[in-house]
Amino acid sequence: xxxxxxxxxxxxxxxxxxxxxxxxxxxxxxxxxxxxxxxxxxxxxxxxxxxxxxxxxxxxxxxxxxxxxxxxxxxxxxxxxxxxxxxxxxxxxxxxxxxxxxxxxxxxxxxxxxxxxxxxxxxxxxxxxxxxxxxxxxxxxxxxxxxxxxxxxxxxxxxxxxxxxxxxxxxxxxxxxxxxxxxxxxxxxxxxxxxxxxxxxxxxxxxxxxxxxxxxxxxxxxxxxxxxxxxxxxxxxxxxxxxxxxxxxxxxxxxxxxxxxxxxxxxxxxxxxxxxxxxxxxxxxxxxxxxxxxxxxxxxxxxxxxxxxxxxxxxxxxxxxxxxxxxxxxxxxxxxxxxxxxxxxxxxxxxxxxxxxxxxxxxxxx
Amino acid sequence: xxxxxxxxxxxxxxxxxxxxxxxxxxxxxxxxxxxxxxxxxxxxxxxxxxxxxxxxxxxxxxxxxxxxxxxxxxxxxxxxxxxxxxxxxxxxxxxxxxxxxxxxxxxxxxxxxxxxxxxxxxxxxxxxxxxxxxxxxxxxxxxxxxxxxxxxxxxxxxxxxxxxxxxxxxxxxxxxxxxxxxxxxxxxxxxxxxxxxxxxxxxxxxxxxxxxxxxxxxxxxxxxxxxxxxxxxxxxxxxxxxxxxxxxxxxx
Numbered sequence: 001x002x003x004x005x006x007x008x009x010x011x012x013x014x015x016x017x018x019x020x021x022x023x024x025x026x027x028x029x030x031x032x033x034x035x036x037x038x039x040x041x042x043x044x045x046x047x048x049x050x051x052x053x054x055x056x057x058x059x060x061x062x063x064x065x066x067x068x069x070x071x072x073x074x075x076x077x078x079x080x081x082x083x084x085x086x087x088x089x090x091x092x093x094x095x096x097x098x099x100x101x102x103x104x105x106x107x108x109x110x111x112x113x114x115x116x117x118x119x120x121x122x123x124x125x126x127x128x129x130x131x132x133x134x135x136x137x138x139x140x141x142x143x144x145x146x147x148x149x150x151x152x153x154x155x156x157x158x159x160x161x162x163x164x165x166x167x168x169x170x171x172x173x174x175x176x177x178x179x180x181x182x183x184x185x186x187x188x189x190x191x192x193x194x195x196x197x198x199x200x201x202x203x204x205x206x207x208x209x210x211x212x213x214x215x216x217x218x219x220x221x222x223x224x225x226x227x228x229x230x231x232x233x234x235x236x237x238x239x240x241x242x243x244x245x246x247x248x249x250x251x252x253x254x255x256x257x258x259x260x261x262x263x264x265x266x267x268x269x270x271x272x273x274x275x276x277x278x279x280x281x282x283x284x285x286x287x288x289x290x291x292x293x294x295x296x297x298x299x300x301x302x303x304x305x306x307x308x309x310x311x312x313x314x315x316x317x318x319x320x321x322x323x324x325x326x327x328x329x330x331x332x333x334x335x336x337x338x339x340x341x342x343x344x345x346x347x348x349x350x351x352x353x354x355x356x357x358x359x360x361x362x363x364x365x366x
Numbered sequence: 367x368x369x370x371x372x373x374x375x376x377x378x379x380x381x382x383x384x385x386x387x388x389x390x391x392x393x394x395x396x397x398x399x400x401x402x403x404x405x406x407x408x409x410x411x412x413x414x415x416x417x418x419x420x421x422x423x424x425x426x427x428x429x430x431x432x433x434x435x436x437x438x439x440x441x442x443x444x445x446x447x448x449x450x451x452x453x454x455x456x457x458x459x460x461x462x463x464x465x466x467x468x469x470x471x472x473x474x475x476x477x478x479x480x481x482x483x484x485x486x487x488x489x490x491x492x493x494x495x496x497x498x499x500x501x502x503x504x505x506x507x508x509x510x511x512x513x514x515x516x517x518x519x520x521x522x523x524x525x526x527x528x529x530x531x532x533x534x535x536x537x538x539x540x541x542x543x544x545x546x547x548x549x550x551x552x553x554x555x556x557x558x559x560x561x562x563x564x565x566x567x568x569x570x571x572x573x574x575x576x577x578x579x580x581x582x583x584x585x586x587x588x589x590x591x592x593x594x595x596x597x598x599x600x601x602x603x604x605x606x607x608x609x610x611x612x613x614x615x616x617x618x
Binding site: 185189192193194196197199200204206207208209210211212213214215218221224326328329332333336337347 | 417438439440441443444448451455457458459460461463464467468471473475477481482483487488491492496498508509510511
């Protein structure tokens with residue numbers, strides 16, 4: 001048996017967990033709260049990854065005065081050297097691209113999905129699904145981003161640290177911090193008047209329109225935030241694996257994220273994160289088992305999705321609303337009705353008390 | 367008194383089907399007006415045209431002296447014209463409390479930047495909550511605040527729909543069968559409640575109802591639609607005696 005690097009396993013799991021948790025949380029905002037079936041999540045994930053790769057490599061190469069095309073071998077070789085020289089530059093470029101990928105993915109999400117909202121929900125799903133796939137095909141043929149080969153040599157923000165363990169530890173902590181911040185933002189967003197309005201739109205779009213809600217505008221807002229968050233996930237992925245190509249962004253990614261959301265519970269941010277945790281754990285664990293016990297009769301990688309499918313079926317059988325079902329949105333307004341709530345409880349007890357006495361009488365024999 | 371709602375020569379066709387033809391009517395401020403007619407006579411279509419769901423093919427709609435045909439439903443709601451649906455369209459998987467709070471227009475907390483910061487919208491939210499809790503008490507729904515709407519009974523859902531309408535700046539209500547599917551005594555309860563609301567809050571009601579015998583006890587004026595045309599109008603007594611109306615309802 002080969003020595004197994006437990007901490008390395010945990011770091012890799014946590015990083016993938018953060019990336020997918022951000023994705024499933026953003027999908028949950030769109031599907032679970034605003035009721036828009038977004039089957040094109042991967043497009044915005046890809047946009048985030050490509051924006052960060054393109055911008056970071058361009059900045060490094062142009063600062064060094066090198067004029068190679070980004071996809072060339074020379075550029076990749078130069079990046080290996082350049083990325084270890086200036087720690088401040090690495091970190092500031094990382095922060096810059098995080099913001100840029102959020103804004104660009106958000107803006108594209110807003111622009112592309114806004115017109116499709118006027119058609120029915122089914123058409124909306126199909127339209128964004130094909131947008132994701134078209135974007136991938138476009139990238140496969142787009143020379144400046146390396147066509148099928150993609151871009152290699154994305155400067156890791158901590159590339160200047162020689163110890164690989166410390167480097168990975170730092171990066172994983174940063175991704176976990178980003179996940180926490182986004183989770184807090186999402187929690188506050190849904191437990192606010194905006195979250196309430198989103199839920200109302202999911203429940204009944206026509207009624208929301210009748211009650212004076214500007215439905216397309218609210219949906220546009222949600223799409224901006226959702227797509228922007230997916231862009232951030234893409235940015236983290238690009239820096240983590242250091243090399244991206246169009247074939248990472250196949251539609252399957254979208255459906256993985258849907259599976260996470262359904263498993264965890266639609267309409268609950270915590271559920272989206274728990275779902276992402278479980279599925280990425282199975283994903284990483286099957287890879288690790290194959291690594292620890294090579295030459296098994298059945299390669300666990302091949303039955304990975306069967307295991308995930310089984311988990312989903314079992315969970316939905318016993319908890320149809322997912323592991324953590326949806327709750328009411330909580331705003332400070334609930335404090336006002338606490339006395340009413342207690343009064344209702346007292347009244348219920350008073351109503352029930354004769355029955356209780358009666359049952360006692362029967363049971364105790366008077 | 368000047369009419370709060372004025373419909374002038376409204377015509378609406380669906381393909382070749384005539385849904386409304388040259389319908390003109392007026393509702394005075396503070397009045398309770400009924401709209402009756404056999405099934406398929408165009409009552410709900412008229413409501414849909416007034417509230418902006420369909421644009422009329424011809425004709426004009428005025429609310430508070432402003433022309434509203436062609437505006438979006440949400441804009442018309444903001445002006446104070448509220449409608450209810452034949453099948454109540456509440457947000458069924460949300461609590462009664464949320465159903466009330468979600469209604470007021472342009473809340474500060476609905477902005478993307480302000481929503482995460484509770485302090486920025488706390489005052490407004492508490493004001494809305496106080497209004498909602500006093501309305502729920504008025505409507506006798508205070509015991510159900512934390513319940514899901516789908517757990518309520520039919521009559522309570524009807525009441526909640528009206529209470530919800532009052533959360534906005536509703537001045538006039540178009541009620542589509544407020545007592546459909548409700549027992550006879552409860553129907554009277556709902557209508558006397560509507561009358562009390564009219565007297566207390568100074569609201570205007572325009573009501574579609576199939577239970578003519580209940581409706582006639584409460585409204586001051588009735589319009590009768592038949593096959594998309596205005597067949598008759600007048601006080602309840604006049605309309606009930608009109609041979610055309612009797613003919614339309616009972617037949618030969």
